[in-house]
């Protein structure tokens with residue numbers, strides 16, 4: 078018996094990165110889905126997001142009922158963040174920086190290296206553990222405080238800095 082999702086072959090995409098991610102996300106292979114969705118949840122390439130965004134429903138359907146596992150954090154948080162990113166992109170809802178608070182794994186150090194945010198000030202978290210990065214989005218200038226957190230695994234708390 079064939080699974081319904083293998084009845085028609087997955088579409089191929091012209092953007093090479095999008096194509097690799099789509100084949101992984103439709104693979105029904107938990108480790109490929111995990112790796113691809115954690116990448117997609119932090120992806121900024123407009124061409125790749127454009128190519129993948131129309132396939133959000135197909136990806137969601139293909140992953141339905143999958144046991145994605147995950148020891149300390151359930152791996153479906155990556156898939157949920159990836160799907161949310163595609164829909165946010167498709168609806169032209171605004172700057173991608175608005176998604177920082179919704180996904181625990183946006184490391185401000187990496188975003189600074191990649192040029193997505195600019196470091197304005199490095200301080201200490203109010204509880205004294207870890208750093209607090211005051212950054213500005215290089216796309217829309219929104220300012221954020223990104224604070225190192227740890228609870229079984231490192232994560233980052235993002236809080237918008239209000240203008241005053």
Ligand SMILES: [Zn+2]
Nearest residue numbers: 172174214217
């Ligand atoms: Zn922004």
